[in-house]
Amino acid sequence: MTADEDELVVVELHVNGEARLLRIDPRVTLLDALRAHLDLTGPKKGCDLGQCGACTVLVDGRRITSCLTFAVMYEGREVTTVEGLGGDPEGDLHPVQQAFVDHDAFQCGFCTPGQIVSAVALLAEEHAGDDDEIREWMSGNLCRCAAYPNIVAAIAAAAGR
Amino acid sequence: MRSFAYTRPAEPERPWAELDPDAMYIAGGTNLVDLMKCGVAAPARLVDIGRLPLADIAVDAAADTLRIGALVPNSDLAAHPVVRERLPVLSRALLAGASPQLRNLATLGGNLMQRTRCGYFRDLAMPCNKRVPGSGCAALDGEHRGHAVLGTSSRCIATHPSDLAVALVALAARVFIDGPNGPRVEPIEAFHLPPGDTPERETTLGHGELITAVEVPLTALGANSHYLKVRERASFAFAMCSAAVALELREGTVRAARIALGGVATTPWRAYAAEAALVGLPPSTAAFARAGDAATDGAVPGRDNGHKVELIRRVVARALGTLVGPGGAEGFGTAAGEQR
Numbered sequence: 001m002t003a004d005e006d007e008l009v010v011v012e013l014h015v016n017g018e019a020r021l022l023r024i025d026p027r028v029t030l031l032d033a034l035r036a037h038l039d040l041t042g043p044k045k046g047c048d049l050g051q052c053g054a055c056t057v058l059v060d061g062r063r064i065t066s067c068l069t070f071a072v073m074y075e076g077r078e079v080t081t082v083e084g085l086g087g088d089p090e091g092d093l094h095p096v097q098q099a100f101v102d103h104d105a106f107q108c109g110f111c112t113p114g115q116i117v118s119a120v121a122l123l124a125e126e127h128a129g130d131d132d133e134i135r136e137w138m139s140g141n142l143c144r145c146a147a148y149p150n151i152v153a154a155i156a157a158a159a160g161r
Numbered sequence: 162m163r164s165f166a167y168t169r170p171a172e173p174e175r176p177w178a179e180l181d182p183d184a185m186y187i188a189g190g191t192n193l194v195d196l197m198k199c200g201v202a203a204p205a206r207l208v209d210i211g212r213l214p215l216a217d218i219a220v221d222a223a224a225d226t227l228r229i230g231a232l233v234p235n236s237d238l239a240a241h242p243v244v245r246e247r248l249p250v251l252s253r254a255l256l257a258g259a260s261p262q263l264r265n266l267a268t269l270g271g272n273l274m275q276r277t278r279c280g281y282f283r284d285l286a287m288p289c290n291k292r293v294p295g296s297g298c299a300a301l302d303g304e305h306r307g308h309a310v311l312g313t314s315s316r317c318i319a320t321h322p323s324d325l326a327v328a329l330v331a332l333a334a335r336v337f338i339d340g341p342n343g344p345r346v347e348p349i350e351a352f353h354l355p356p357g358d359t360p361e362r363e364t365t366l367g368h369g370e371l372i373t374a375v376e377v378p379l380t381a382l383g384a385n386s387h388y389l390k391v392r393e394r395a396s397f398a399f400a401m402c403s404a405a406v407a408l409e410l411r412e413g414t415v416r417a418a419r420i421a422l423g424g425v426a427t428t429p430w431r432a433y434a435a436e437a438a439l440v441g442l443p444p445s446t447a448a449f450a451r452a453g454d455a456a457t458d459g460a461v462p463g464r465d466n467g468h469k470v471e472l473i474r475r476v477v478a479r480a481l482g483t484l485v486g487p488g489g490a491e492g493f494g495t496a497a498g499e500q501r
Contacts, residue, residue, distance in 0.1 A: 007164060026167040026207070029194070048198070050191060056262055062236075065262045069190040072167050073209055118262065125261075139396035140260025 011072050015040065016084025026072045031055045033071035034081060042082035042113040046142075053141035056114040056121075057081050063121035065140070082113035085120060096120050096158045103154035107145035115141045119155045128159035163203040170208060177341050177369035179208045186210050186371060188232055189266035191259075192275040199283050201276075201292060215270075215373055218243075225379045231270030231372045235325065236261065238269060247379050250386035250405045254328035257390040260397045270372035272325045273336070273352065274364065278399055279319035280304065290316045291360040298360075306465040307401065310473075311426035313461055317360030320424055321353060322399050327423035328388055330431050331405035334377045340370030349375070353428040360427075382409040382417050389480035390423070391472060400424030402472035404456075404480040408444065415439045415448075420456060420477060425469045432456040435477055444485045446478075453478035 008023045015038060022037050031048075034040045034057070043066055046054030050068040057066045058080040085094040093101070096119050106112045118141045122128060127137035134152050143151065170176040180186070184206035187193055196202035215230040218241050227243055238244055239255035259267060281287045281299040288297035300308050300318050308318045326349065334349045352364055366372070377383070386407035392398040403423035409416045418439040422430040435456035442448050453474035460470050 007166075009167060026165060027162050049195060050263060053260065053262060062265045063262050064266050065191075065260075068194045068263070069266060070167070070187075070194065070207075073187070073190065073211060121261070127261075136396055137261055140262045 009072055011075050013074055013079055014077065015079045016081060024071060026070060028071050029067050030069050030071045030074055031066040034066065040081045040083055044110055044113060053118060054111050054114040056117045058117060058121060063118050082117050099154040099158040103150045103157060105150040105154040106147050111141060111143045115151055122155065123159055128155055131156060162197050165204055166206040168208055169212060176208055176210050176213060176371060180369045181206060184208055188268045188271045191263050191266050192271065196276060200285050201283055227377045227379055229269055229375045231374055232268045234265055235267045235272060236264040248332060248377060248383045250331055250388045250407060251328045253388035254324040254405060257388060258324040269375055272323055273372060275322060277319035278322050282319060291319060294361045305463050308466055309425060309427045310460040310462045310466055310469045311430050312355045312428050314356045316358060317356035319427060321426065321428050323429060324390060324400065324403060324423055326429035327403060327421045328405045329375065330421035330429045331386060331407050331419045332377050332383050333419065334375050336372055337374040337376065338370050339373050340367060350431050356427050382407045382419060385409065385484055387480050387483045389476055391476055402469060402476045404476045406480040406484060408484045410444060413443050415442055415444055422456060422473060425473055434458040449478040449481040452481060
Protein backbone atom coordinates (compact mmCIF):
# COMPACT_ATOMS: atom_id res chain seq x y z
CA MET A 1 0.00 0.00 0.00
CA THR A 2 1.50 3.30 -1.03
CA ALA A 3 0.38 6.81 -0.23
CA ASP A 4 1.60 10.31 -0.83
CA GLU A 5 3.73 11.72 1.95
CA ASP A 6 1.05 14.27 2.80
CA GLU A 7 -1.47 11.50 3.38
CA LEU A 8 0.57 9.95 6.17
CA VAL A 9 -0.45 10.44 9.77
CA VAL A 10 1.61 10.33 12.95
CA VAL A 11 0.41 7.87 15.58
CA GLU A 12 1.91 7.03 18.94
CA LEU A 13 1.17 3.50 20.05
CA HIS A 14 2.26 1.97 23.35
CA VAL A 15 3.36 -1.50 22.39
CA ASN A 16 4.60 -4.04 24.93
CA GLY A 17 5.36 -1.26 27.38
CA GLU A 18 7.20 1.04 24.96
CA ALA A 19 6.01 4.21 23.25
CA ARG A 20 6.42 3.79 19.48
CA LEU A 21 5.98 6.65 17.05
CA LEU A 22 4.70 5.74 13.58
CA ARG A 23 4.14 7.68 10.34
CA ILE A 24 1.61 5.61 8.49
CA ASP A 25 -1.13 5.65 5.91
CA PRO A 26 -4.52 5.66 7.74
CA ARG A 27 -5.36 2.50 5.78
CA VAL A 28 -2.77 0.49 7.74
CA THR A 29 -4.51 -1.98 10.05
CA LEU A 30 -3.28 -2.43 13.59
CA LEU A 31 -1.98 -5.84 12.51
CA ASP A 32 0.02 -4.44 9.60
CA ALA A 33 1.40 -1.65 11.79
CA LEU A 34 2.68 -4.22 14.28
CA ARG A 35 4.10 -6.61 11.69
CA ALA A 36 5.38 -4.33 8.91
CA HIS A 37 6.24 -1.16 10.81
CA LEU A 38 7.29 -2.41 14.24
CA ASP A 39 8.73 -5.81 13.24
CA LEU A 40 6.50 -7.61 15.72
CA THR A 41 5.69 -10.69 13.65
CA GLY A 42 4.13 -12.68 16.51
CA PRO A 43 0.60 -11.66 15.52
CA LYS A 44 -0.08 -13.52 12.27
CA LYS A 45 -2.09 -12.59 9.21
CA GLY A 46 -4.23 -15.67 8.71
CA CYS A 47 -7.57 -14.76 7.10
CA ASP A 48 -7.34 -10.94 7.46
CA LEU A 49 -11.15 -11.09 7.93
CA GLY A 50 -11.44 -11.41 11.71
CA GLN A 51 -12.44 -15.05 11.46
CA CYS A 52 -9.33 -17.01 12.43
CA GLY A 53 -7.95 -15.15 15.44
CA ALA A 54 -4.26 -15.56 14.46
CA CYS A 55 -3.86 -11.77 14.74
CA THR A 56 -5.19 -11.57 18.32
CA VAL A 57 -3.54 -8.93 20.51
CA LEU A 58 -4.52 -7.23 23.76
CA VAL A 59 -5.53 -3.56 23.78
CA ASP A 60 -5.71 -2.15 27.31
CA GLY A 61 -5.81 -5.79 28.44
CA ARG A 62 -8.72 -6.86 26.21
CA ARG A 63 -8.31 -9.28 23.34
CA ILE A 64 -9.18 -8.09 19.84
CA THR A 65 -8.56 -9.14 16.25
CA SER A 66 -5.96 -6.60 15.11
CA CYS A 67 -6.72 -7.15 11.40
CA LEU A 68 -10.21 -5.60 11.58
CA THR A 69 -9.28 -2.19 12.88
CA PHE A 70 -7.02 0.67 11.80
CA ALA A 71 -3.83 1.48 13.73
CA VAL A 72 -4.58 5.20 13.69
CA MET A 73 -7.55 4.52 16.01
CA TYR A 74 -5.21 3.28 18.78
CA GLU A 75 -3.32 6.51 19.56
CA GLY A 76 -2.12 6.28 23.17
CA ARG A 77 -3.57 2.80 23.79
CA GLU A 78 -1.61 -0.05 25.40
CA VAL A 79 -1.10 -2.86 22.89
CA THR A 80 0.31 -6.21 23.99
CA THR A 81 1.45 -8.82 21.47
CA VAL A 82 2.67 -12.33 22.20
CA GLU A 83 6.20 -10.87 22.29
CA GLY A 84 5.21 -8.76 25.31
CA LEU A 85 3.68 -11.54 27.42
CA GLY A 86 6.79 -13.07 28.91
CA GLY A 87 8.47 -9.80 29.83
CA ASP A 88 12.20 -10.43 29.41
CA PRO A 89 12.78 -12.14 26.02
CA GLU A 90 15.74 -14.04 27.54
CA GLY A 91 13.81 -14.93 30.69
CA ASP A 92 11.08 -17.42 31.54
CA LEU A 93 8.08 -18.01 29.32
CA HIS A 94 4.66 -16.72 30.34
CA PRO A 95 2.82 -19.52 32.21
CA VAL A 96 0.39 -19.93 29.29
CA GLN A 97 3.29 -20.22 26.83
CA GLN A 98 4.88 -22.82 29.12
CA ALA A 99 1.57 -24.71 29.34
CA PHE A 100 1.34 -24.81 25.52
CA VAL A 101 4.88 -26.30 25.40
CA ASP A 102 4.13 -28.79 28.17
CA HIS A 103 0.89 -29.98 26.53
CA ASP A 104 2.15 -29.99 22.94
CA ALA A 105 -0.67 -27.58 22.09
CA PHE A 106 0.35 -26.92 18.50
CA GLN A 107 1.52 -28.61 15.36
CA CYS A 108 2.58 -26.09 12.68
CA GLY A 109 2.49 -23.22 15.16
CA PHE A 110 1.04 -20.55 12.88
CA CYS A 111 -2.07 -19.94 14.99
CA THR A 112 -0.21 -20.34 18.29
CA PRO A 113 0.63 -16.68 19.08
CA GLY A 114 -3.06 -15.78 18.65
CA GLN A 115 -4.16 -18.82 20.65
CA ILE A 116 -1.81 -17.90 23.50
CA VAL A 117 -2.79 -14.21 23.63
CA SER A 118 -6.45 -15.21 23.49
CA ALA A 119 -5.94 -17.77 26.26
CA VAL A 120 -4.21 -15.20 28.48
CA ALA A 121 -7.28 -12.97 28.10
CA LEU A 122 -9.64 -15.92 28.66
CA LEU A 123 -7.96 -16.64 32.00
CA ALA A 124 -8.20 -12.99 33.04
CA GLU A 125 -11.91 -13.05 32.11
CA GLU A 126 -12.34 -16.20 34.26
CA HIS A 127 -13.82 -18.29 31.47
CA ALA A 128 -11.85 -21.48 32.18
CA GLY A 129 -14.43 -23.13 34.45
CA ASP A 130 -14.54 -26.36 32.48
CA ASP A 131 -13.45 -27.67 29.09
CA ASP A 132 -16.73 -26.71 27.38
CA GLU A 133 -16.42 -23.17 28.64
CA ILE A 134 -12.82 -23.00 27.39
CA ARG A 135 -13.91 -24.24 23.94
CA GLU A 136 -16.72 -21.68 23.71
CA TRP A 137 -14.50 -18.79 24.79
CA MET A 138 -11.69 -19.89 22.43
CA SER A 139 -14.11 -20.07 19.49
CA GLY A 140 -12.48 -17.04 17.89
CA ASN A 141 -9.18 -18.90 17.36
CA LEU A 142 -9.04 -21.52 14.63
CA CYS A 143 -6.34 -24.19 14.34
CA ARG A 144 -6.10 -25.85 10.93
CA CYS A 145 -3.93 -28.60 12.42
CA ALA A 146 -6.79 -29.26 14.87
CA ALA A 147 -4.63 -29.25 17.97
CA TYR A 148 -7.76 -28.31 19.91
CA PRO A 149 -7.69 -31.10 22.54
CA ASN A 150 -4.16 -30.14 23.60
CA ILE A 151 -4.95 -26.41 23.45
CA VAL A 152 -7.86 -26.97 25.83
CA ALA A 153 -5.66 -29.11 28.08
CA ALA A 154 -2.96 -26.42 28.13
CA ILE A 155 -5.42 -23.70 29.08
CA ALA A 156 -7.04 -25.89 31.74
CA ALA A 157 -3.57 -26.53 33.21
CA ALA A 158 -2.69 -22.84 33.13
CA ALA A 159 -5.95 -22.23 35.00
CA GLY A 160 -4.74 -24.59 37.71
CA ARG A 161 -7.05 -27.47 36.86
CA MET B 162 -8.64 0.09 -0.55
CA ARG B 163 -9.50 3.64 -1.45
CA SER B 164 -7.38 6.23 0.31
CA PHE B 165 -9.22 8.10 3.06
CA ALA B 166 -8.71 10.99 5.45
CA TYR B 167 -9.04 10.21 9.15
CA THR B 168 -10.40 12.53 11.79
CA ARG B 169 -11.41 12.21 15.40
CA PRO B 170 -14.00 14.89 16.24
CA ALA B 171 -12.76 17.55 18.61
CA GLU B 172 -16.31 18.61 19.41
CA PRO B 173 -18.01 15.51 20.77
CA GLU B 174 -21.43 17.16 20.70
CA ARG B 175 -21.53 17.57 16.94
CA PRO B 176 -19.57 14.81 15.19
CA TRP B 177 -21.81 15.14 12.10
CA ALA B 178 -20.24 18.53 11.41
CA GLU B 179 -17.30 16.62 9.93
CA LEU B 180 -19.39 14.22 7.92
CA ASP B 181 -19.23 15.37 4.31
CA PRO B 182 -21.29 13.39 1.78
CA ASP B 183 -18.48 10.92 1.09
CA ALA B 184 -17.64 10.30 4.75
CA MET B 185 -18.59 7.55 7.20
CA TYR B 186 -18.47 7.11 10.95
CA ILE B 187 -16.27 4.39 12.41
CA ALA B 188 -16.30 2.97 15.95
CA GLY B 189 -15.15 -0.63 16.47
CA GLY B 190 -14.64 -1.15 12.75
CA THR B 191 -15.29 -4.91 12.70
CA ASN B 192 -17.76 -4.69 9.82
CA LEU B 193 -16.68 -1.48 8.07
CA VAL B 194 -12.97 -2.32 7.83
CA ASP B 195 -13.88 -5.68 6.35
CA LEU B 196 -16.16 -4.03 3.78
CA MET B 197 -13.49 -1.46 2.92
CA LYS B 198 -10.97 -4.25 2.30
CA CYS B 199 -13.27 -5.96 -0.19
CA GLY B 200 -14.23 -2.67 -1.84
CA VAL B 201 -17.92 -2.64 -0.89
CA ALA B 202 -17.41 0.45 1.28
CA ALA B 203 -15.13 3.21 0.00
CA PRO B 204 -15.46 6.33 2.17
CA ALA B 205 -13.24 9.34 1.39
CA ARG B 206 -13.12 10.18 5.07
CA LEU B 207 -13.56 8.26 8.29
CA VAL B 208 -14.83 10.13 11.32
CA ASP B 209 -13.75 8.14 14.37
CA ILE B 210 -16.50 8.40 16.98
CA GLY B 211 -14.91 5.72 19.16
CA ARG B 212 -13.88 8.11 21.92
CA LEU B 213 -17.11 10.07 22.23
CA PRO B 214 -18.68 9.85 25.71
CA LEU B 215 -21.38 7.35 24.68
CA ALA B 216 -20.20 4.25 26.51
CA ASP B 217 -22.26 4.32 29.72
CA ILE B 218 -24.87 1.83 30.89
CA ALA B 219 -27.33 3.38 33.33
CA VAL B 220 -30.54 2.29 35.03
CA ASP B 221 -33.25 4.95 35.16
CA ALA B 222 -35.04 3.83 38.33
CA ALA B 223 -37.95 6.24 37.88
CA ALA B 224 -38.75 5.10 34.35
CA ASP B 225 -37.60 1.51 35.00
CA THR B 226 -35.45 1.48 31.89
CA LEU B 227 -31.89 0.61 31.04
CA ARG B 228 -30.12 3.19 28.88
CA ILE B 229 -27.20 1.81 26.93
CA GLY B 230 -24.73 4.14 25.23
CA ALA B 231 -24.15 3.45 21.55
CA LEU B 232 -20.44 2.81 22.10
CA VAL B 233 -20.83 0.15 24.80
CA PRO B 234 -18.90 -2.91 23.58
CA ASN B 235 -20.96 -6.07 23.12
CA SER B 236 -18.80 -7.91 25.68
CA ASP B 237 -19.44 -5.33 28.41
CA LEU B 238 -23.17 -5.24 27.72
CA ALA B 239 -23.45 -9.03 27.89
CA ALA B 240 -21.64 -9.09 31.23
CA HIS B 241 -23.54 -6.22 32.85
CA PRO B 242 -25.33 -7.49 36.00
CA VAL B 243 -28.66 -5.77 35.21
CA VAL B 244 -28.63 -7.24 31.69
CA ARG B 245 -27.82 -10.72 32.98
CA GLU B 246 -30.47 -10.66 35.68
CA ARG B 247 -33.32 -8.68 34.16
CA LEU B 248 -32.82 -9.02 30.40
CA PRO B 249 -31.47 -12.55 29.88
CA VAL B 250 -32.44 -12.59 26.18
CA LEU B 251 -30.11 -9.68 25.57
CA SER B 252 -27.13 -11.20 27.35
CA ARG B 253 -27.64 -14.53 25.61
CA ALA B 254 -28.05 -12.98 22.17
CA LEU B 255 -24.83 -11.02 22.61
CA LEU B 256 -22.87 -14.04 23.78
CA ALA B 257 -24.24 -16.10 20.87
CA GLY B 258 -22.80 -13.59 18.42
CA ALA B 259 -19.30 -13.48 16.92
CA SER B 260 -16.21 -14.33 19.02
CA PRO B 261 -14.80 -12.87 22.25
CA GLN B 262 -12.29 -10.79 20.28
CA LEU B 263 -14.99 -9.31 18.03
CA ARG B 264 -17.35 -8.68 20.95
CA ASN B 265 -14.62 -6.57 22.57
CA LEU B 266 -14.37 -4.38 19.45
CA ALA B 267 -18.02 -4.33 18.36
CA THR B 268 -20.33 -1.63 19.69
CA LEU B 269 -24.09 -1.46 20.20
CA GLY B 270 -24.57 1.23 17.54
CA GLY B 271 -22.31 -0.51 15.06
CA ASN B 272 -24.11 -3.78 15.58
CA LEU B 273 -27.43 -2.20 14.57
CA MET B 274 -25.75 -0.66 11.49
CA GLN B 275 -23.92 -3.78 10.29
CA ARG B 276 -24.50 -4.97 6.73
CA THR B 277 -25.67 -8.34 5.50
CA ARG B 278 -23.20 -11.19 5.06
CA CYS B 279 -24.82 -12.25 1.74
CA GLY B 280 -21.90 -13.46 -0.37
CA TYR B 281 -23.16 -11.61 -3.44
CA PHE B 282 -23.23 -8.33 -1.54
CA ARG B 283 -19.51 -8.75 -0.85
CA ASP B 284 -18.58 -9.90 -4.36
CA LEU B 285 -17.99 -6.93 -6.70
CA ALA B 286 -18.13 -9.23 -9.73
CA MET B 287 -21.76 -10.15 -9.09
CA PRO B 288 -25.00 -8.17 -9.37
CA CYS B 289 -26.51 -6.98 -6.10
CA ASN B 290 -29.33 -4.47 -5.72
CA LYS B 291 -28.18 -3.61 -2.22
CA ARG B 292 -24.65 -2.71 -3.38
CA VAL B 293 -25.49 -1.36 -6.85
CA PRO B 294 -29.19 -0.44 -7.03
CA GLY B 295 -30.81 -1.82 -10.19
CA SER B 296 -28.04 -4.33 -10.95
CA GLY B 297 -30.16 -7.36 -9.99
CA CYS B 298 -30.11 -10.00 -7.27
CA ALA B 299 -27.80 -12.96 -7.82
CA ALA B 300 -29.15 -14.76 -4.78
CA LEU B 301 -32.68 -15.24 -6.14
CA ASP B 302 -31.53 -17.99 -8.51
CA GLY B 303 -28.12 -18.54 -6.95
CA GLU B 304 -26.71 -19.92 -3.70
CA HIS B 305 -29.40 -18.98 -1.23
CA ARG B 306 -29.75 -21.75 1.30
CA GLY B 307 -28.80 -19.29 4.05
CA HIS B 308 -31.02 -16.48 2.82
CA ALA B 309 -34.22 -14.99 4.17
CA VAL B 310 -37.76 -16.37 3.85
CA LEU B 311 -39.48 -13.47 5.62
CA GLY B 312 -39.63 -9.82 4.60
CA THR B 313 -38.10 -10.53 1.21
CA SER B 314 -38.78 -8.76 -2.08
CA SER B 315 -38.09 -9.50 -5.73
CA ARG B 316 -35.03 -7.23 -5.35
CA CYS B 317 -33.34 -8.74 -2.28
CA ILE B 318 -33.48 -11.78 0.00
CA ALA B 319 -30.43 -11.05 2.17
CA THR B 320 -30.75 -11.75 5.89
CA HIS B 321 -30.08 -9.20 8.58
CA PRO B 322 -27.13 -10.67 10.49
CA SER B 323 -27.57 -9.22 13.99
CA ASP B 324 -28.43 -11.33 17.05
CA LEU B 325 -28.49 -8.30 19.34
CA ALA B 326 -31.12 -6.46 17.28
CA VAL B 327 -33.42 -9.49 17.42
CA ALA B 328 -33.26 -9.46 21.22
CA LEU B 329 -33.92 -5.72 21.24
CA VAL B 330 -37.06 -6.21 19.14
CA ALA B 331 -38.34 -8.75 21.67
CA LEU B 332 -37.61 -6.24 24.44
CA ALA B 333 -39.43 -3.31 22.77
CA ALA B 334 -36.27 -1.20 22.83
CA ARG B 335 -36.12 2.38 21.53
CA VAL B 336 -33.26 3.83 19.50
CA PHE B 337 -32.02 7.33 20.35
CA ILE B 338 -30.66 9.21 17.36
CA ASP B 339 -29.03 12.61 17.00
CA GLY B 340 -27.87 14.49 13.95
CA PRO B 341 -27.93 17.62 11.84
CA ASN B 342 -31.72 17.93 12.19
CA GLY B 343 -31.80 17.37 15.93
CA PRO B 344 -32.51 14.40 18.20
CA ARG B 345 -35.25 11.84 17.63
CA VAL B 346 -36.37 8.49 19.08
CA GLU B 347 -37.60 5.47 17.20
CA PRO B 348 -38.87 2.02 18.19
CA ILE B 349 -36.30 -0.61 17.18
CA GLU B 350 -38.89 -2.39 15.01
CA ALA B 351 -39.24 0.70 12.83
CA PHE B 352 -35.50 1.38 12.62
CA HIS B 353 -34.58 -1.38 10.13
CA LEU B 354 -36.31 -1.24 6.76
CA PRO B 355 -37.43 -4.21 4.66
CA PRO B 356 -35.78 -4.24 1.21
CA GLY B 357 -38.88 -3.58 -0.92
CA ASP B 358 -37.81 -1.69 -4.01
CA THR B 359 -34.88 0.00 -2.25
CA PRO B 360 -32.74 -2.69 -0.63
CA GLU B 361 -29.80 -0.26 -0.51
CA ARG B 362 -31.66 1.63 2.21
CA GLU B 363 -31.47 -0.50 5.37
CA THR B 364 -32.35 1.85 8.22
CA THR B 365 -34.16 5.14 8.75
CA LEU B 366 -30.85 6.83 9.58
CA GLY B 367 -30.14 9.84 7.37
CA HIS B 368 -26.64 10.85 6.36
CA GLY B 369 -24.88 12.38 9.35
CA GLU B 370 -27.29 10.93 11.87
CA LEU B 371 -25.80 8.92 14.68
CA ILE B 372 -27.24 6.39 17.14
CA THR B 373 -26.43 7.75 20.58
CA ALA B 374 -28.17 5.21 22.84
CA VAL B 375 -30.70 2.42 23.08
CA GLU B 376 -33.24 2.33 25.87
CA VAL B 377 -34.70 -0.96 27.08
CA PRO B 378 -37.69 -1.19 29.44
CA LEU B 379 -37.06 -3.32 32.52
CA THR B 380 -40.28 -5.33 32.68
CA ALA B 381 -41.58 -8.68 33.88
CA LEU B 382 -41.71 -9.65 30.21
CA GLY B 383 -38.01 -8.92 29.70
CA ALA B 384 -37.04 -10.75 32.85
CA ASN B 385 -38.64 -13.97 31.57
CA SER B 386 -36.88 -14.13 28.23
CA HIS B 387 -34.59 -16.38 26.24
CA TYR B 388 -32.52 -16.42 23.04
CA LEU B 389 -32.09 -19.62 21.08
CA LYS B 390 -29.75 -19.65 18.10
CA VAL B 391 -29.27 -22.53 15.70
CA ARG B 392 -26.01 -22.48 13.73
CA GLU B 393 -24.11 -24.74 11.40
CA ARG B 394 -21.41 -25.19 14.04
CA ALA B 395 -21.37 -24.99 17.81
CA SER B 396 -20.09 -21.43 18.06
CA PHE B 397 -18.91 -18.35 16.12
CA ALA B 398 -21.33 -18.54 13.19
CA PHE B 399 -24.28 -16.54 11.97
CA ALA B 400 -27.74 -17.87 12.72
CA MET B 401 -29.52 -20.29 10.41
CA CYS B 402 -32.47 -19.40 12.60
CA SER B 403 -32.76 -17.74 15.98
CA ALA B 404 -35.62 -16.74 18.23
CA ALA B 405 -35.80 -14.12 20.97
CA VAL B 406 -38.79 -14.87 23.15
CA ALA B 407 -40.28 -13.16 26.20
CA LEU B 408 -43.37 -14.21 28.13
CA GLU B 409 -45.26 -12.65 30.98
CA LEU B 410 -47.17 -15.38 32.79
CA ARG B 411 -49.80 -14.72 35.40
CA GLU B 412 -52.25 -17.12 37.04
CA GLY B 413 -51.46 -19.86 34.61
CA THR B 414 -51.94 -17.91 31.41
CA VAL B 415 -49.80 -15.90 29.05
CA ARG B 416 -50.52 -12.22 29.74
CA ALA B 417 -48.08 -10.85 27.18
CA ALA B 418 -45.65 -12.28 24.63
CA ARG B 419 -42.92 -10.84 22.40
CA ILE B 420 -41.29 -13.03 19.78
CA ALA B 421 -38.61 -11.98 17.28
CA LEU B 422 -36.67 -13.96 14.70
CA GLY B 423 -33.11 -13.77 13.38
CA GLY B 424 -31.30 -15.42 10.48
CA VAL B 425 -34.50 -15.97 8.51
CA ALA B 426 -35.64 -12.44 7.65
CA THR B 427 -34.40 -9.32 5.92
CA THR B 428 -34.80 -7.33 9.13
CA PRO B 429 -34.80 -8.25 12.83
CA TRP B 430 -38.27 -9.76 12.54
CA ARG B 431 -41.15 -9.41 14.95
CA ALA B 432 -43.48 -12.39 14.74
CA TYR B 433 -46.79 -10.72 15.61
CA ALA B 434 -48.93 -13.73 14.69
CA ALA B 435 -46.89 -15.98 16.99
CA GLU B 436 -47.41 -13.57 19.88
CA ALA B 437 -51.16 -13.39 19.23
CA ALA B 438 -51.34 -17.17 19.18
CA LEU B 439 -50.23 -17.31 22.82
CA VAL B 440 -51.88 -14.44 24.65
CA GLY B 441 -54.69 -15.49 26.99
CA LEU B 442 -53.82 -19.19 26.81
CA PRO B 443 -52.10 -21.39 29.34
CA PRO B 444 -48.52 -22.18 28.24
CA SER B 445 -48.35 -25.69 26.83
CA THR B 446 -46.40 -27.73 24.34
CA ALA B 447 -49.33 -27.50 21.94
CA ALA B 448 -49.65 -23.74 22.32
CA PHE B 449 -45.93 -23.29 21.70
CA ALA B 450 -46.15 -25.46 18.59
CA ARG B 451 -49.02 -23.31 17.31
CA ALA B 452 -46.95 -20.18 18.00
CA GLY B 453 -44.07 -21.71 16.05
CA ASP B 454 -46.43 -22.38 13.19
CA ALA B 455 -47.80 -18.84 13.30
CA ALA B 456 -44.24 -17.45 13.26
CA THR B 457 -43.91 -18.70 9.68
CA ASP B 458 -46.79 -16.44 8.60
CA GLY B 459 -45.91 -14.85 5.26
CA ALA B 460 -42.80 -16.97 4.68
CA VAL B 461 -41.75 -17.23 1.02
CA PRO B 462 -39.06 -19.89 0.68
CA GLY B 463 -36.89 -20.10 -2.41
CA ARG B 464 -35.55 -23.20 -4.17
CA ASP B 465 -32.97 -24.10 -1.51
CA ASN B 466 -34.01 -22.49 1.77
CA GLY B 467 -37.33 -24.19 2.54
CA HIS B 468 -35.73 -25.82 5.57
CA LYS B 469 -35.79 -22.42 7.25
CA VAL B 470 -39.58 -22.53 7.48
CA GLU B 471 -39.43 -25.74 9.53
CA LEU B 472 -36.54 -24.32 11.55
CA ILE B 473 -38.67 -21.32 12.52
CA ARG B 474 -41.43 -23.63 13.83
CA ARG B 475 -39.07 -25.69 15.93
CA VAL B 476 -36.79 -22.93 17.20
CA VAL B 477 -39.70 -20.75 18.34
CA ALA B 478 -41.44 -23.65 20.07
CA ARG B 479 -38.26 -24.82 21.78
CA ALA B 480 -37.26 -21.29 22.87
CA LEU B 481 -40.71 -20.77 24.42
CA GLY B 482 -40.40 -24.08 26.21
CA THR B 483 -37.39 -22.85 28.16
CA LEU B 484 -39.44 -20.02 29.68
CA VAL B 485 -41.82 -22.11 31.75
CA GLY B 486 -40.82 -23.99 34.86
CA PRO B 487 -40.40 -27.75 35.18
CA GLY B 488 -43.64 -29.51 34.29
CA GLY B 489 -44.96 -26.42 32.54
CA ALA B 490 -43.69 -27.38 29.14
CA GLU B 491 -43.28 -31.07 28.80
CA GLY B 492 -40.85 -32.19 26.18
CA PHE B 493 -38.89 -28.96 25.91
CA GLY B 494 -35.48 -29.74 27.34
CA THR B 495 -32.30 -28.07 26.19
CA ALA B 496 -30.97 -29.84 23.16
CA ALA B 497 -27.55 -30.17 21.63
CA GLY B 498 -26.41 -27.09 19.79
CA GLU B 499 -28.04 -24.61 22.09
CA GLN B 500 -25.66 -22.01 23.40
CA ARG B 501 -24.85 -22.17 27.09
